[in-house]
Amino acid sequence: MGTLVEDLIEWGGGVLGEEHMETLMSCVQCGKCTGGCPSGRITALRTRKLFKMAQENMVEEIFNAPELWYCTTCYTCYERCPKGVKCTDIIRTIRNLAAKAGHMSVPHRKIGVYALKTGHGVPIGPDQMKIRESIGLDEMAPTTQKYKEQLEQFQTICKETGFDALIDFDWDKMNLKE
Amino acid sequence: MSEETKEYAYFLGCITPNRYPGIEVATKKVFKEFGIETKEMEGASCCPAPGVFGSFDMYTWLPIAARNLAIAEEMGLEIYVTCNGCYGSLQEADHLLKEHPKLKEKTNEILGKFGREYKGTTEVHHSIVIMHDDIGLDRLKEKVTKPMKDVNVAIHYGCHFLKPSEVRGHGSSETPYILEDIVKAIGAKDVDYKDKLMCCGAGGGVRTADTPTALEWTRQKLVSMIEEGADCVIHPCAFCHLQLDRGQYEMNEAFGTSFDLPVLYVLQLVALAMGFSEKELALDQQTTKMPEKLLK
Numbered sequence: 001m002g003t004l005v006e007d008l009i010e011w012g013g014g015v016l017g018e019e020h021m022e023t024l025m026s027c028v029q030c031g032k033c034t035g036g037c038p039s040g041r042i043t044a045l046r047t048r049k050l051f052k053m054a055q056e057n058m059v060e061e062i063f064n065a066p067e068l069w070y071c072t073t074c075y076t077c078y079e080r081c082p083k084g085v086k087c088t089d090i091i092r093t094i095r096n097l098a099a100k101a102g103h104m105s106v107p108h109r110k111i112g113v114y115a116l117k118t119g120h121g122v123p124i125g126p127d128q129m130k131i132r133e134s135i136g137l138d139e140m141a142p143t144t145q146k147y148k149e150q151l152e153q154f155q156t157i158c159k160e161t162g163f164d165a166l167i168d169f170d171w172d173k174m175n176l177k178e
Numbered sequence: 179m180s181e182e183t184k185e186y187a188y189f190l191g192c193i194t195p196n197r198y199p200g201i202e203v204a205t206k207k208v209f210k211e212f213g214i215e216t217k218e219m220e221g222a223s224c225c226p227a228p229g230v231f232g233s234f235d236m237y238t239w240l241p242i243a244a245r246n247l248a249i250a251e252e253m254g255l256e257i258y259v260t261c262n263g264c265y266g267s268l269q270e271a272d273h274l275l276k277e278h279p280k281l282k283e284k285t286n287e288i289l290g291k292f293g294r295e296y297k298g299t300t301e302v303h304h305s306i307v308i309m310h311d312d313i314g315l316d317r318l319k320e321k322v323t324k325p326m327k328d329v330n331v332a333i334h335y336g337c338h339f340l341k342p343s344e345v346r347g348h349g350s351s352e353t354p355y356i357l358e359d360i361v362k363a364i365g366a367k368d369v370d371y372k373d374k375l376m377c378c379g380a381g382g383g384v385r386t387a388d389t390p391t392a393l394e395w396t397r398q399k400l401v402s403m404i405e406e407g408a409d410c411v412i413h414p415c416a417f418c419h420l421q422l423d424r425g426q427y428e429m430n431e432a433f434g435t436s437f438d439l440p441v442l443y444v445l446q447l448v449a450l451a452m453g454f455s456e457k458e459l460a461l462d463q464q465t466t467k468m469p470e471k472l473l474k
């Protein structure tokens with residue numbers, strides 16, 4: 001393990017490209033990202049501060065900061081940064097590392113449970129089946145929640161990548177452990 | 179585009195088929211009128227949500243998205259979507275996999291476990307771009323039988339349709355025009371309002387982890403629409419639909435407010451203007467109710 005910046009470049013770089021992640025070092029603390037951030041209006045999220053903390057390797061403080069999870073990934077900051085810092089993707093990558101270090105809320109882990117059980121973050125319920133039928137659709141769309149063998153492909157991906165372990169999923173209970 | 183039939187694979191995602199199937203029906207019906215046929219993607223899953231699964235583990239996010247893309251490739255079709263989250267996820271994954279051959283190789287190692295492969299032979303389109311660019315505004319105007327005269331429409335773009343603009347390619351995210359053009363083509367008026375380009379507040383797992391905060395965000399946005407005399411709000415995103423429609427019920431419960439601003443997926447409003455009924459589009463089965471003005 002290196003510094004937070006090194007870890008971010010390595011982890012995010014593997015998917016988004018290293019150059020993308022290295023833009024974090026171009027942040028000059030101008031605050032334009034924070035000025036346009038809709039979350040900052042009503043939450044403690046301050047993107048400028050977050051990037052400073054990342055540059056200064058304040059790992060524990062960032063991973064434990066509740067505001068890390070108050071970004072909606074709206075990409076306003078990303079679009080407006082005059083230095084080309086890929087703000088939103090850096091935030092997503094910090095979250096990946098925080099999740100790996102065990103900082104993932106129960107509601108977020110539960111979305112993972114829905115996904116592992118049905119292949120959908122938001123599965124269907126009986127009321128919606130009725131609505132579908134009333135407008136001439138099949139009661140269920142032909143997705144992973146309808147076909148077991150297709151769902152198994154989705155589950156295979158999650159086992160291969162360790163997503164099941166990330167959320168602490170119990171395959172016997174088909175729910176979170178504990 | 180010529181008048182001949184064109185076929186697409188419809189990537190449904192989660193919220194459209196599982197919460198607001200009226201969006202699915204409206205899109206299929208409108209497209210059919212213009213000679214666009216829709217094929218179902220058997221076995222597709224969650225896109226998966228870019229701000230949610232992308233925030234948890236991008237190494238899981240990518241192969242799940244690639245598997246969905248591979249299904250459309252097997253069908254030999256390009257994809258259309260009715261949710262910005264699906265658009266963001268699938269288009270970004272497709273972009274990354276086409277740019278980085280090594281990433282594609284690694285992803286295919288996983289997909290190969292069950293005999294699938296991402297090749298890079300499909301494209302991901304948003305349904306509103308098909309409406310605007312391929313069908314075109316002139317052909318749309320010809321099909322409008324019930325122009326939305328005197329209807330003030332608040333346009334909500336959501337996030338991942340426009341941004342990041344370097345990948346989406348729909349012009350500047352500060353001066354969008356696609357929904358404005360469609361609203362004008364069906365005879366309605368788009369009203370400018372203070373928070374027009376602000377997101378709905380639900381994305382990135384915020385709604386999941388802290389619903390009241392997400393609702394406060396949406397409340398501020400709705401207030402600024404209502405202040406400008408909006409009769410309804412339209413959007414291009416099933417997830418925004420959930421937050422804007424169901425969210426009004428939730429905020430009335432939580433904050434004692436009495437919001438009732440009608441919420442429509444843009445092609446639902448187009449469908450009404452083309453003469454389809456409220457009932458056919460399931461607009462009578464959601465939280466917010468449609469006023470006479472939109473139905474006559």
Ligand code: SF4
Binds near residue numbers: 033
């Ligand atoms: S806008 Fe860019 S340079 Fe300015 S503080 Fe934000 S990330 Fe740093």
Ligand code: SF4
Binds near residue numbers: 037038040074091
């Ligand atoms: S992407 Fe996140 S941090 Fe950036 S402006 Fe939007 S909510 Fe704020």
